[in-house]
Amino acid sequence: MDILAIVVPCFNEEEMLPISSKELREKLAELVAKGKISEESFILFVDDGSKDNTWELIEKEHNEHKEVYGLKLAGNVGHQYALTAGLITAKECSDVTISIDADLQDDINVFEEMIDKYHAGNDIVYGVRNKRKTDTIFKRATAQGFYRLMNFFGAKTIYNHADFRLMSKRALDHFANYEEVNLYIRGIVPLIGYKTEKVFYDRKSRIAGESKYPLKKMLALAIEGITSFSIKPIRYITLIGFISVFCSIAAFIYALVSYFLGIVEPGWTSLIVSIWFLGGVQLISIGLIGEYIGKIYLEVKRRPRYNIETFLSK
Ligand code: UDP
Ligand code: MG
Numbered sequence: 001m002d003i004l005a006i007v008v009p010c011f012n013e014e015e016m017l018p019i020s021s022k023e024l025r026e027k028l029a030e031l032v033a034k035g036k037i038s039e040e041s042f043i044l045f046v047d048d049g050s051k052d053n054t055w056e057l058i059e060k061e062h063n064e065h066k067e068v069y070g071l072k073l074a075g076n077v078g079h080q081y082a083l084t085a086g087l088i089t090a091k092e093c094s095d096v097t098i099s100i101d102a103d104l105q106d107d108i109n110v111f112e113e114m115i116d117k118y119h120a121g122n123d124i125v126y127g128v129r130n131k132r133k134t135d136t137i138f139k140r141a142t143a144q145g146f147y148r149l150m151n152f153f154g155a156k157t158i159y160n161h162a163d164f165r166l167m168s169k170r171a172l173d174h175f176a177n178y179e180e181v182n183l184y185i186r187g188i189v190p191l192i193g194y195k196t197e198k199v200f201y202d203r204k205s206r207i208a209g210e211s212k213y214p215l216k217k218m219l220a221l222a223i224e225g226i227t228s229f230s231i232k233p234i235r236y237i238t239l240i241g242f243i244s245v246f247c248s249i250a251a252f253i254y255a256l257v258s259y260f261l262g263i264v265e266p267g268w269t270s271l272i273v274s275i276w277f278l279g280g281v282q283l284i285s286i287g288l289i290g291e292y293i294g295k296i297y298l299e300v301k302r303r304p305r306y307n308i309e310t311f312l313s314k
Pocket of ligand 2: 101103105206211
């Protein structure tokens with residue numbers, strides 16, 4: 001029977017951890033009892049360099065319950081890397097993994113459906129949110145704008161799917177080959193291929209603790225997602241360049257015509273406007289190109305993406 005690993009990245013989750021651990025353990029026991037997964041299945045909590053008591057709580061859970069494993073990263077590397085560290089570690093001692101956030105906003109009751117779909121021959125099963133009624137209007141609007149933007153700029157992502165998904169060992173083996181430092185897991189997983197499926201669920205609100213994804217981190221993730229998957233923004237810059245050149249030609253013709261008609265404009269306003277406009281376009285372009293060069297810089301250094309301090313397992 002297949003060993004399931006539930007991988008849970010945790011950053012300052014001391015309020016959530018005991019609750020999540022209990023719920024996940026109960027779910028795991030239920031799935032084992034139903035004969036869906038092996039008794040050796042486990043939950044892997046990844047401590048992403050938390051500054052609170054998260055790691056102490058993970059150790060405690062591990063000492064009290066044999067099915068709780070812990071992975072301590074040496075510092076805070078962010079959700080995407082923490083999850084990668086957990087998945088790559090878990091795949092060595094399991095057959096299939098499910099990744100879920102520590103706040104359990106995603107519905108653990110669809111685990112069974114995910115595993116059934118895995119047994120039906122799917123290597124990747126995406127958890128997809130039905131509606132977002134429990135998120136604040138602001139979170140919903142920004143998150144949805146984010147998906148639209150991403151798809152517009154070319155990274156193919158599953159709509160309303162975050163990092164709640166099942167992946168088989170062979171899908172993870174292939175995932176591990178994507179060694180990029182600029183990591184956007186949601187964009188990579190669809191590139192793996194194999195047979196995939198979706199399960200739908202309603203997203204709950206956070207029971208305890210606050211969101212570790214403030215707007216700043218969401219924007220960072222969006223920029224990461226777009227610039228690590230597509231060079232479309234650079235193409236648009238070229239387009240804007242052409243448009244502004246075209247506009248200046250039109251303005252030139254207009255100026256000539258008005259000169260010959262004798263309606264000589266003072267010209268200051270149009271001049272200053274175009275200076276600001278072109279200056280702006282140029283600065284944006286340079287900044288954008290800089291963004292890509294920065295990515296190249298980070299990639300060529302080939303730095304390790306995370307550092308594992310301790311691994312508590314069987
Ligand atoms: N997280 C992490 N490292 C970070 C920030 C967040 O491992 O630097 C984890 C966090 O503990 C949670 C998951 O990533 O398990 C998603 O964070 P959160 O639930 O706060 O995001 P939201 O649901 O608000 O988008
Ligand atoms: Mg959350």
